Amino acid sequence: MKQPDHSRREFVPYPSAHLPDPILEMLAEGTLPLEEQTAAVAHVEACHRCAAEAEGYRTMFEALAQLPHFAPSAGFSDAVMARVVIAQQTSPVPAWATRWFPATRRGWWLFIAALMVPAVLLGTGVMWAFSRSVVPPSVLAQWSVAWLRDATWAGVSRVVAWVAESGVLSWGQDLITAVSDVSTGVLVTLAFLLAIAIPLSAWSLVHLLRIPTGKTAHA
Amino acid sequence: LKTLDFTTVSDHDLVTHAQSGSEAAYRELLGRYQRPVFSLVYRMVRDRELSEDLAQETFVKVFNNISRFDPKYKFSSWIFKIASNLAIDTLRRREPDTVSLDGSRHARTPDEVESTRITVESRDANPEEFVEARELGAEIEEAIGTLRVEYRTAIVLRHVEGRPYEEIAEIMSLPLGTVKTYIHRARSELRESLAHLRC
Numbered sequence: 001m002k003q004p005d006h007s008r009r010e011f012v013p014y015p016s017a018h019l020p021d022p023i024l025e026m027l028a029e030g031t032l033p034l035e036e037q038t039a040a041v042a043h044v045e046a047c048h049r050c051a052a053e054a055e056g057y058r059t060m061f062e063a064l065a066q067l068p069h070f071a072p073s074a075g076f077s078d079a080v081m082a083r084v085v086i087a088q089q090t091s092p093v094p095a096w097a098t099r100w101f102p103a104t105r106r107g108w109w110l111f112i113a114a115l116m117v118p119a120v121l122l123g124t125g126v127m128w129a130f131s132r133s134v135v136p137p138s139v140l141a142q143w144s145v146a147w148l149r150d151a152t153w154a155g156v157s158r159v160v161a162w163v164a165e166s167g168v169l170s171w172g173q174d175l176i177t178a179v180s181d182v183s184t185g186v187l188v189t190l191a192f193l194l195a196i197a198i199p200l201s202a203w204s205l206v207h208l209l210r211i212p213t214g215k216t217a218h219a
Numbered sequence: 220l221k222t223l224d225f226t227t228v229s230d231h232d233l234v235t236h237a238q239s240g241s242e243a244a245y246r247e248l249l250g251r252y253q254r255p256v257f258s259l260v261y262r263m264v265r266d267r268e269l270s271e272d273l274a275q276e277t278f279v280k281v282f283n284n285i286s287r288f289d290p291k292y293k294f295s296s297w298i299f300k301i302a303s304n305l306a307i308d309t310l311r312r313r314e315p316d317t318v319s320l321d322g323s324r325h326a327r328t329p330d331e332v333e334s335t336r337i338t339v340e341s342r343d344a345n346p347e348e349f350v351e352a353r354e355l356g357a358e359i360e361e362a363i364g365t366l367r368v369e370y371r372t373a374i375v376l377r378h379v380e381g382r383p384y385e386e387i388a389e390i391m392s393l394p395l396g397t398v399k400t401y402i403h404r405a406r407s408e409l410r411e412s413l414a415h416l417r418c
Contacts, residue, residue, distance in 0.1 A: 022403060060410060064378035067356050069254035070261050072271050077249050080275050084282040086242055104232065 019043055019050045028057035152188050230294040237285050245282055248294070253278070255380055256302045262375050263306040265364060273309060277302040293386065300390045303372050310368055355416070362412035370405035377402050 019027070019040060026032040027040045044051045102108045130137060160176050179187070225233060225247040236244035256277055261270035281298050288297065363371055369391070376382045376390060384402075388395045 021407065025403065025406060056410065057406070060406070060413065061378055063355055063359055064374070065381070067359060067379050068258075070258045070270075072253055072257040072274055076253060076257075076271065076275065077246065080249060080253075080278045080282070081242075081245065083275070083279045084245060086240055086245065 018047065019053070021053075024050065024053050025057055028054050028061060149184055149188060152191055153184055156187055156191065231290060234285060234288050234290075234294055237282070238288070245285075248282075249278060252295070252298055256298060259299060259372070259375055259380065260302050260306050262360070262363060262379070263303065263368060263371060264309060269309065273305050274302065276305055280305075292389070295382070296386050296389045299376065299380075299382075300392070303390060307368060307372075358413065358416060359409075362409050365412060366405055366408055370401050370408065373398055373401040374405040374409070 023032065023036070023040055027037065027044070032040060044054055102111045129140075160179065164176055225236070225243055228236070228244075228247070230248070230251070233244045233248050237248065253274065257270060257274040260273045260277070261267065264270055264273065277298060280301055288294070363374065366374065372391060373387055376387045377384070382390070384395060384398055387402075388398045391398060393401075
């Protein structure tokens with residue numbers, strides 16, 4: 001035996017009884033779902049009492065919507081602004097740099113799209129190279145790791161050499177010698193950790209400094 | 220940014236500019252919301268001076284916490300929520316005044332009557348229609364004034380401010396079903412109060 005489906009609300013048109021108030025309100029407000037609206041309109045066209053009720057609601061809603069806005073006194077704006085502490089520029093990005101960033105949401109979408117184009121092109125090139133078996137993935141991975149290691153080492157060596165040659169930090173000679181003895185892997189790891197830790201700590205500091213100590217107004 | 224025409228900027232972007240320290244953005248937000256906020260508060264507390272204080276307090280609270288604005292909310296929801304909370308807290312501490320567009324009933328001198336008179340912003344261009352609307356409006360204002368404050372807030376937000384049910388639920392921190400019930404009851408009571416006008 002087939003069980004009735006209770007998951008879907010069954011719509012009952014209004015064949016004889018008058019429309020209930022919530023339906024009349026929604027009809028007058030224009031928020032009744034289409035299916036119910038068709039049935040309700042058909043009922044109202046045939047029922048003078050419901051038509052009068054719906055019209056009554058519609059008149060009341062129109063009258064409410066026509067109620068004026070009250071204006072505060074002339075000095076209201078200035079009185080408010082006198083008590084407002086204007087937020088200072090708290091962005092971690094300096095003001096001179098912000099002019100290079102988009103000012104609107106649309107601008108940001110264009111900016112992101114412009115960044116995506118080379119990324120998509122590069123990704124497509126890599127996919128193509130893989131599909132053509134010109135460069136096997138393992139070779140590409142080895143080459144990338146080797147290049148990253150050499151580049152990091154070259155950079156670190158150059159900085160160390162510059163510091164050593166400067167003569168300003170002669171006390172650091174022992175440290176440089178010690179660093180030279182450290183393996184490449186350790187140096188790369190240290191450089192990587194520092195590259196993350198420095199911006200993170202700077203961001204944390206800026207973030208902590210910009211939050212006022214008042215009560216949260218959203219609550 | 221200085222040449223940006225803030226009148227065409229969305230509330231959300233205005234808040235972003237205000238967070239960056241733009242006074243013009245604060246003033247634009249103030250211009251957009253001072254009448255709706257003041258009107259909502261006035262219709263709730265029924266006292267001009269008090270409404271002005273509460274509306275001012277609302278803006279000061281919002282603006283001084285602008286850095287904490289959560290963009291997942293609508294700015295209008297946030298400011299109306301703070302305004303209605305302040306008004307409800309105040310109403311719990313005092314007896315509400317009766318409504319009058321022509322000055323507070325507590326005014327004892329003509330000067331006091333004048334100073335407490337409400338200035339309305341006409342939505343009609345025709346002066347005769349405005350006078351009729353003003354008379355009808357006064358009847359409706361009185362009827363609104365007889366409602367429970369929760370019904371009053373919900374009906375004003377829905378029909379005067381034109382806010383959707385979901386936003387009203389957010390502003391009043393109530394379930395959507397409760398808001399719909401409040402609005403339905405408010406409408407029924409209003410129809411009863413305004414029966415002599417055949418609403």
